[in-house]
Structure formats: C-alpha cells, structure tokens
Amino acid sequence: MSVTTFSSPALAQRQPNWIVRLFDYKPFLIVMCLAPAIGLLAVFLTYPLGLGVWLAFTDTTIGRRGIYVGFENFQYLLTDSLWWNAVFYSVVYTGIATFGKFALGFWLALLLNNHFPFKSVLRAIILLPWIVPTVLSALAFWWIYDPQFSIISYLLVDVLHWRDSNVDFLGSPWPARFSLIAANIWRGIPFVAISLLAGLQTISPSLYEAAMLDGASAWQRFRYITFPMMMPILAIVMTFSIIFTFTDFQLVYAITRGGPGNSTHLLATLAFQRGIAGGELGEGAAIAVSMIPFLVFATLFSYFGLARRKWQQGESND
Amino acid sequence: MTDTVAQQAVADAKAAPDTMAWDSGLRRLMMIYLPLGCFVLILLFPFYWMAITSFKPNAELMNYKAHNPFWISSPTLAHINHLLFNTAYPRWLWTTMLVAIGSTTLSLIASTLAAYAIERLRFRGSPYVGLGIYLAYLVPPSILFIPLATVVVQFGLFDSPLALILVYPTFLVPFCTWLLIGYFKSIPYELEECALVDGATRLQILRRITLPLAVPGLISAGIFSFTLSWNEFIYALAFIQSGANKTVPVAILTELVTGDVYQWGALMAGSLLGSLPVAIFYSLFVDYYVSSLTGAVKE
Numbered sequence: 001m002s003v004t005t006f007s008s009p010a011l012a013q014r015q016p017n018w019i020v021r022l023f024d025y026k027p028f029l030i031v032m033c034l035a036p037a038i039g040l041l042a043v044f045l046t047y048p049l050g051l052g053v054w055l056a057f058t059d060t061t062i063g064r065r066g067i068y069v070g071f072e073n074f075q076y077l078l079t080d081s082l083w084w085n086a087v088f089y090s091v092v093y094t095g096i097a098t099f100g101k102f103a104l105g106f107w108l109a110l111l112l113n114n115h116f117p118f119k120s121v122l123r124a125i126i127l128l129p130w131i132v133p134t135v136l137s138a139l140a141f142w143w144i145y146d147p148q149f150s151i152i153s154y155l156l157v158d159v160l161h162w163r164d165s166n167v168d169f170l171g172s173p174w175p176a177r178f179s180l181i182a183a184n185i186w187r188g189i190p191f192v193a194i195s196l197l198a199g200l201q202t203i204s205p206s207l208y209e210a211a212m213l214d215g216a217s218a219w220q221r222f223r224y225i226t227f228p229m230m231m232p233i234l235a236i237v238m239t240f241s242i243i244f245t246f247t248d249f250q251l252v253y254a255i256t257r258g259g260p261g262n263s264t265h266l267l268a269t270l271a272f273q274r275g276i277a278g279g280e281l282g283e284g285a286a287i288a289v290s291m292i293p294f295l296v297f298a299t300l301f302s303y304f305g306l307a308r309r310k311w312q313q314g315e316s317n318d
Numbered sequence: 319m320t321d322t323v324a325q326q327a328v329a330d331a332k333a334a335p336d337t338m339a340w341d342s343g344l345r346r347l348m349m350i351y352l353p354l355g356c357f358v359l360i361l362l363f364p365f366y367w368m369a370i371t372s373f374k375p376n377a378e379l380m381n382y383k384a385h386n387p388f389w390i391s392s393p394t395l396a397h398i399n400h401l402l403f404n405t406a407y408p409r410w411l412w413t414t415m416l417v418a419i420g421s422t423t424l425s426l427i428a429s430t431l432a433a434y435a436i437e438r439l440r441f442r443g444s445p446y447v448g449l450g451i452y453l454a455y456l457v458p459p460s461i462l463f464i465p466l467a468t469v470v471v472q473f474g475l476f477d478s479p480l481a482l483i484l485v486y487p488t489f490l491v492p493f494c495t496w497l498l499i500g501y502f503k504s505i506p507y508e509l510e511e512c513a514l515v516d517g518a519t520r521l522q523i524l525r526r527i528t529l530p531l532a533v534p535g536l537i538s539a540g541i542f543s544f545t546l547s548w549n550e551f552i553y554a555l556a557f558i559q560s561g562a563n564k565t566v567p568v569a570i571l572t573e574l575v576t577g578d579v580y581q582w583g584a585l586m587a588g589s590l591l592g593s594l595p596v597a598i599f600y601s602l603f604v605d606y607y608v609s610s611l612t613g614a615v616k617e
Contacts, residue, residue, distance in 0.1 A: 024519045026439060033435035034447065036428035037491050041454050044466065045488045049457060052465035060468075104357075111354050122358065124604040129361055131600045131607070133549040135567040136589035140364040143371065143582050151367060154382050189361065194608060239456075247460035250551045254571055268460035268552075275464040276556050288461045299456065 055285035062279040073286035083287065086265040090294070093181055093266060094246045100185040101241060102234075105192025110226075112193065113200045123194065130190040138254035141183040145169035145255070173263035176256055180264055183251055192237060199233035200226070235303055242298045247291060267291050365593075372397050372587035379582055397583035398591070405574070406562055407588065414548060414565040415595070417479050421486035422543040426536065429491045433498035434524055438510065448499065455492035462488070463556045470557050477559045485557070486547045493546070494539040501535030502528065538606040541599060545607075548596050566592040 022028055056073055060066030077083040112123060129137060144151055146169075153166035169179045203226065211221050249268040252258065258265035258273060265273070267287055275284015371379065373393040378385045385391055401407045435441075436448045466485060467476075475481035505528060513523045529536070554565045561573055570588040574581065600607060 020519055023521050026441070026520075029520055030435050030439050030441050033431040033439065037432035037451065037495060038447075040424075040428055040484070040487045040491060041451070044469070044485050045454055045457060045462065048462050048465040048469055051469065052461060055465055055468070107353070108357050111350055111357070114350050116350065116354075120604075122354070123608065124601070125358060126361060127600075127604075127607065128365065128597065131545060131596055132365070132593040133551070133567045133596065135549075135551050135571055136592050137364055137368075139570065139585055139589045140368040143586060144364060144367060146582075149380065149382065149582075151387060154387055158382065186361065186364070189357075243456060243458055247458035249460050250567075253551075253555075271460070271464065272552070272556070276467060281464055281468065284464045288464055291461055295456075295458070 052285050053289055055282055056289040057286075058282045060281040060285075062281060066282050069282070073283050074290070076283070077286060077290060082262055082265065082270065083290075085262065086267045086270040086287075087290075089177060089264060090246055090266045090291075092177070093184070093248070094242060094298075097181050097184040097188065097245050098238065098242055100181070101188035101192050101245075102238065104185065105189045106196055108189060108193040109196035109200055112197050123197075127190045127194055129187050134187060134250045135254045137187065138183060138251050141179075141186075141251075142170075142255045145179050147171060170256055171260060173260060176260060176264050180252055180255060183255065184245065184248065187251070188241060188245070192241065195233065195237045196230065199230050203229045238302045239299050242302055243295055246294060246298065368586045368590050368593075371582055372590045374583060376583060397581075397587035400584055401587050401591065405584075406569070407566075407591070409562055410564055410566045410569040411591070411595075413479055413563060414567075414592075417482045417486070417554075417565060418544050418547040420479075420483035421490060421547045422540055424483060425487040425490035425494050425543050426540055428487060429494035429498055429539065430529070430532075430536070432491070433495045433502055434528065436495070437499045437502040438507075438524075438528065439520070448495075451492050451495050455489065455496070459489065459550075459552050463552050466553070467556050476557060477563060479558070479563055481557045482547075482550075482554055482565070485553050486550060490543045490546060494543060497539045497542070498532065498535050501532045505531045534606070534609075537603065538609060541603045541606055544599065545596050 023032070055066070057068055057070060058066035059069050059072070108126070112119070112126075143149075147166060150166060150169060152169075153163075156163045157166060168175060170176045207225050207229075208221055211225055216224070246266075247268050248266055249272065252264055252266050252269045253272070256264045258269050267290065271284045271287040271291075274280050274287060278284070370388070370390060373395070374390050375392060375394045375396065378387075378391060432447075432451065436444045436451075470476050470481045470485070473481075475484070509527055509531075510523050513527055518526070549567065550565075551567050554568045555572075558564050558568065561569070564573065566588075570585065570592060574585055574588055
C-alpha cells in the first residue's frame with residue numbers, strides 16, 4: 001500500500017489500486033488464503049501418504065531406488081512372527097490402555113465436576129503429564145522401572161515388606177508389556193479427564209433436578225443422564241485416543257525399544273526398526289501401511305458405534 | 319440439585335444434628351478428596367522423582383539403605399553442571415526453541431488464512447475443505463515418517479532443522495485451523511458487513527477487525543502449537559542425524575543414554591530442564607490451554 005519508489009505519480013496511484021482490487025477479488029483471495037495451508041499439507045502429508053503406499057509395494061532400501069514387487073512385502077509380513085507379535089501387542093496395548101484411560105479419566109472428570117476449593121489450580125496440575133514431552137516423562141518411568149533402584153520395588157520390599165525381591169519390570173515380556181501400558185495410561189488420563197470434564201459441564205443441572213424429583217438414584221442418574229449426554233464427546237475423544245494409542249511410538253521406543261526379546265514392539269516401533277534403523281524402507285512402509293486398516297476400523301467402530309445416538313436424534317453436527 | 323440436597327441435609331440435621339453432619343463430611347472425604355488425592359499423587363509422582371533425582375549426588379542415588387530415597391540429604395548441582403558445560407545441551411535447547419518457534423509461526427499464518435477463507439469467505443465446497451483439513455489431523459505421524467524421510471532427502475533437507483520446521487505444520491495446521499474456525503464463528507458477521515459497507519477491502523477487514531477480535535484464539539493456537547512441536551519426537555528422530563542438530567527429547571535419549579551404566583542423575587536433570595520451558599509456558603497460559611483443548615474436541 002505504501003509503494004513510494006515510483007517516479008511517476010500516475011503509476012504510483014494505479015499500481016496499488018490494481019493490487020488492492022486483485023486482492024479484493026474473491027476467488028483470487030480464496031486461493032491465496034488457502035494456498036499456504038493446502039500447499040503444506042499436500043507436499044508433506046498427502047504426497048508422503050501416497051508415496052508410503054507406493055513404497056510398500058517396492059523393495060526400496062536407503063540409497064537405492066526400489067522396483068515394484070507387488071504384494072511381496074505383505075506376503076513376507078504375514079509369515080513374519082515378529083509382525084504378528086507387534087500386531088498382537090498393538091491391539092492389547094490399545095485395548096487395555098484405552099479402557100484404563102477412559103475408566104480412570106471419566107472417574108477423575110466426575111470428581112473434578114464437584115465443588116471444592118482450589119479447583120482451577122488442581123485442574124492445571126492434572127494436565128501436566130500431558131504437557132510435558134512424552135519422551136522425558138517416559139525416561140522418568142524408565143528410571144522408576146529400574147531393575148535395581150526402582151522406587152516401587154523399594155516401597156514394596158523395604159517399606160511395606162510385601163515382597164522379598166525387587167520387581168523385574170522390564171526384564172521379561174509380560175511385566176514389560178504391562179509396565180508400558182501403565183505408563184501410557186498415566187500419560188493419557190489428563191487429556192481424557194479434561195475433555196470429558198468440559199462435556200460434563202455442558203449437561204444442564206435441571207435434568208438432574210427432574211430425575212431427583214422422580215426419585216432416581218445416583219447410579220440411575222449417571223446411567224440414564226450423564227452417560228447418554230456424554231456419548232457424542234466420548235465418541236470423539238475415544239476416536240482420537242485409539243488412533244494415537246495404536247500408533248504410539250515414543251513411550252515404547254524410550255523405555256524398552258521393543259525389548260526384551262522383541263516382545264514389546266508396537267507396529268510403529270517395528271516399522272522404525274526395519275525402515276529407518278535397518279534401512280529396509282519398503283518393508284518399513286509396508287508395516288506402516290498395515291496399520292491403516294486397523295485405524296480405519298477403530299475409527300469407524302468408535303465413531304459410529306458411540307455417536308449413533310446423536311445422529312439418531314437428528315442433531316446437527318456442530 | 320443443590321437445593322434438594324440442602325433441604326435433605328437440613329431435614330437430616332434436625333433428626334440427628336451431630337452424627338449426620340460428621341457423616342456427610344466423612345462421606346465427602348472418602349468419595350471425593352481421597353480419590354482425588356490419589357490421582358494427584360500418582361500423576362505428579364514421576365515429576366517429583368525426576369526433580370529429586372536431578373539434584374541427588376550419585377552416592378545417594380545408588381544407596382537406598384543409608385539414605386531415604388524420598389529426600390535429598392546433600393543436594394548437588396553436579397548433574398546440571400555436567401549437562402550445561404560438558405554436553406551440547408544448550409545447543410539442543412536452542413535448536414528445539416528455534417524449530418518450535420519457526421513451525422508455530424508458519425502454522426499460525428497458514429491456518430489463520432485458511433480458517434478465514436473457510437469460515438468467512440464462504441465459497442462452494444468450503445465445508446469440504448474444512449473436513450479435508452480435519453481428516454489430515456487423523457493421519458498419525460507413525461504412518462508418515464518413512465515416506466517423509468525420503469521426501470526430506472529428496473529436498474536436500476536431511477539433517478537440517480529446517481526439515482522439522484516445514485514438516486511439523488502437517489499436524490499443527492489441521493489443529494490450529496479447526497480451533498480458529500471455531501473462534502471466527504463466534505465473531506459477529508455484522509461487524510464485517512459494516513466494514514464492507516464502509517468500503518474496506520477484505521484484507522483490511524481481516525487485519526483490522528477479525529484478527530484483533532480473534533486474539534484469544536490465536537494465543538491458544540500459538541501456545542498449543544509451540545507445546546506440540548517442542549514435544550514432537552518421531553520426525554526429529556528420523557530426520558536428524560548429527561548430534562548438534564538434535565532436539566532435546568531426541569538428544570537426551572540418543573546422546574545421553576550411553577554404555578551399560580546409565581547416568582540417571584544427568585538423564586533426569588536433562589528431562590527436567592527439557593520439561594521446564596513448556597511447564598513455565600503452560601503455567602502462564604493455563605486457561606488458554608484448557609479452552610483450546612476442550613474447544614478443539616467440541617468442534
């Protein structure tokens with residue numbers, strides 16, 4: 001607007017006008033406004049997504065362009081016990097962690113929905129596990145799960161005398177799997193609790209008053225008012241939670257790196273190990289692509305399964 | 319609801335004034351404060367443990383019999399000192415800060431414009447563009463990092479923080495756009511119509527009217543993006559190789575975890591220092607975080 005370098009005053013007047021008018025032309029403005037976001041997403045999200053699917057059908061390694069090999073990578077994965085192991089643990093990890101997060105998170109949200117002093121301070125403190133970088137809190141868990149100096153072992157053995165020996169958290173498959181699930185639940189509770197609390201606060205108190213006048217018990221009020229009213233928000237939060245738990249990478253990579261004996265590999269960590277660390281880009285991409293059907297299924301299931309009530313009632317989607 | 323409870327309490331108190339008041343107090347304690355206390359204890363314990371480990375001398379770290387592990391008898395700054403002067407930790411912090419600020423700025427600009435176009439410049443198909451951007455948020459980084467690594471190599475950006483600045487918007491833009499669409503929706507359209515009647519151009523309207531009113535939304539989107547890029551791990555792990563260019567989360571895990579005997583003091587001090595910037599940032603803007611978290615879910 002303040003282009004003053006032109007010598008001719010007529011040109012100086014015409015030039016900005018022309019630009020201003022172009023930027024006020026709606027189709028042009030729409031294109032200009034959408035270009036940065038769509039451009040970034042197209043180059044760094046859509047294109048890689050397609051490229052990933054293509055790579056899964058090639059034998060590309062780091063430093064060598066691959067050729068199309070059809071379903072060879074997937075056929076190999078189906079015979080690979082490590083891949084089956086990762087599928088199994090990914091499903092178990094997602095299932096138990098999601099259940100734990102939602103049970104405990106819902107409980108915490110209901111607790112926070114009461115009136116008590118310092119409520120906002122408490123709410124702020126509770127979100128901390130979610131704010132702090134996951135890898136850094138995972139390191140703290142790694143230290144808490146240390147075979148020799150675990151503080152939990154110290155409590156159980158030396159303070160409470162419930163056990164005679166230290167707990168071997170990460171040394172054998174099943175304890176390691178459950179230790180990781182516990183860390184994941186710990187990290188997920190705040191997000192679930194705070195989102196659900198927002199949902200709880202939108203439920204009108206008059207519904208509870210009406211139910212109490214009709215003589216409904218506390219459980220009935222929860223079952224027939226709180227729970228149905230929370231369904232839409234539960235569906236969305238659960239969809240997100242399932243997607244990001246199933247594709248989790250950081251916790252496992254930081255604490256066990258898939259060990260002991262590859263028993264705690266999730267599909268994402270296995271893809272990293274094969275694709276980036278091992279250099280077999282094609283195979284790694286195939287493992288990553290093999291997550292997509294699970295994600296689509298989980299999304300459809302949690303979204304439509306839980307949100308059904310909402311669109312049955314014919315509410316708008318806002 | 320409270321009225322009914324109060325009436326009931328009054329009625330009960332008439333029957334047995336002392337025992338009932340004590341009973342409801344105890345009940346409240348058992349049903350609310352006790353579980354809440356347990357939650358807070360468990361959610362905060364890892365941070366306490368992280369903090370206390372970073373200031374413990376090694377002798378105390380490895381000997382629970384002689385020293386109470388829950389407290390420090392002789393606090394030391396040795397671990398933090400080691401971190402700041404014997405490792406590249408300040409460099410890692412600087413890189414992380416640079417990447418977080420760069421990607422946040424980029425995503426804020428891109429998503430403000432996109433949200434404005436979708437919500438205010440309504441055109442045919444604008445809901446579908448919005449839906450497309452929302453779907454992009456559902457694509458997890460774990461699926462993208464392998465092909466993205468080859469894209470980054472093709473662009474000659476491998477091992478450069480610039481790669482992270484360009485890639486992080488893939489998960490920041492969808493989130494920010496949806497947050498800002500929600501904010502723009504709450505601004506009365508009449509204000510813009512008045513400006514249009516007065517002869518303002520669309521860009522003037524965006525700059526002079528819509529953006530100033532959307533400042534809370536911009537702050538929410540900004541601090542949220544900053545936190546998300548500070549915490550990002552998998553892309554930083556896959557795209558950065560040289561020790562000097564690593565971000566804090568990656569560097570602690572790959573550069574500080576060495577040998578068979580882990581330096582727990584230094585590791586925890588590194589985690590503490592790496593968490594502090596986001597924690598401080600968070601404490602300054604708590605309300606924005608909560609509103610953006612819940613706002614994004616509700617949208």
